[in-house]
């Protein structure tokens with residue numbers, strides 16, 4: 001075997017799995033599985049299937065997930081850069097599927113970086129409601145924010161906070177909470193050999209303490225009748241069933257509800273808590289009752305020797321409510337219109353080359369002549385740009401931080417004092433007194449929402465040149481624009497109709513506005 005598994009790990013798994021162990025061990029000889037999840041904020045599954053550059057094999061527990069051949073490098077396709085799909089380990093798609101997110105929900109993803117599950121939640125919210133996505137690591141929230149933006153999410157707030165500080169601000173607020181807990185990562189050994197090397201150096205107790213604290217703090221933030229999904233990518237019962245049993249013992253108004261039967265989930269291993277040799281003392285040490293331990297049978301596991309995936313643990317913790325009928329979730333969140341609906345290539349061709357009809361433009365709007373210096377001038381800069389360049393009236397509060405503008409699904413007061421990486425949809429900033437649209441404004445737009453569009457073809461290499469940051473020669477006839485905006489100025493650049501970013505067109509030249517940190521390398 002190429003991969004060196006830690007001896008203490010294999011000994012423990014042999015003890016736990018008994019007869020199943022050889023099969024489990026043999027799974028490490030198989031290649032790892034790669035998956036993509038279609039981002040339904042940008043394209044529906046059938047439309048993607050029609051244009052997919054890869055052969056797609058469905059993942060049983062996720063309707064939008066597909067196995068793909070890793071050697072085809074899905075991260076190196078323009079459609080990835082257009083946010084049409086997210087590359088995600090197949091088992092990792094399971095927790096959000098059972099979180100049961102509906103458009104309009106108030107969702108917290110507490111341990112979210114780099115954002116695989118957050119982007120999946122955002123797709124399920126379909127632009128309505130709120131996603132608060134958080135990670136304690138400042139470094140990792142950079143990737144989280146980027147993935148939120150690449151995937152065209154408008155209604156997310158990205159935090160870099162401790163769960164306690166969020167709980168102080170949002171008591172009983174969210175009706176869905178995901179805890180994809182930090183863990184010893186035993187299910188990652190095949191994907192990342194470094195995890196196997198690190199495993200022995202880390203203390204299990206350090207993880208279980210963290211997991212306990214995160215779950216108990218999350219319970220403070222759940223509204224009555226809401227749901228928490230707890231997941232890990234590790235096999236150890238200490239980090240899984242034992243955490244859930246301890247929680248159930250303390251919180252009698254929760255139950256673990258069974259996982260759907262069609263996803264390939266194996267049951268939780270309550271028996272490991274009460275019977276397995278060497279673990280009996282664990283239950284005793286944690287004072288777990290046999291009754292609480294037994295309830296963890298309803299948890300679920302994806303095993304690498306039973307399904308095509310690296311493995312995961314998940315538990316649905318349902319609060320018994322009752323849901324307060326006076327609790328109207330929308331009272332917290334201004335009604336951000338659902339302009340993130342999935343759109344197909346048909347929508348993309350609605351905009352034809354050349355002039356297009358004006359829509360929603362404020363007549364007589366003028367470019368502000370002086371540099372913007374105060375909040376009302378910053379706002380006026382945005383409004384002018386919106387009326388001139390966009391066909392969109394987004395609801396939600398425009399928040400100003402320094403010279404940066406966001407449209408946020410929450411009021412500024414709610415976020416005061418919290419380390420906020422993104423306070424909503426980043427729409428632009430003011431540079432040299434002029435409003436400049438932000439890159440995430442472009443990535444979350446639909447082609448029909450921009451007044452000036454350039455469609456590049458994926459086939460002829462032009463898209464890649466744009467993604468590399470090159471200046472392109474583009475004839476005027478290729479720019480589509482509304483009648484009175486003219487062809488000059490900011491252009492929404494698309495890959496066959498799917499937005500990539502901004503360019504600035506003047507006299508046959510497209511100046512590239514694709515951000516340096518995002519470029520194709």
Ligand SMILES: C[S@@+](CC[C@H](N)C(=O)[O-])C[C@H]1O[C@@H](n2cnc3c(N)ncnc32)[C@H](O)[C@@H]1O
Pocket residue numbers: 092110111112113114115116117118134135136137140161162163180181182183210214
């Ligand atoms: C398994 S990873 C999350 C993966 C992510 N859910 C995804 O799907 O892309 C666990 C994350 O928890 C974060 N973390 C660790 N301790 C935390 C804490 N106390 N509060 C919040 N996040 C924490 C880590 O920085 C790490 O990014």
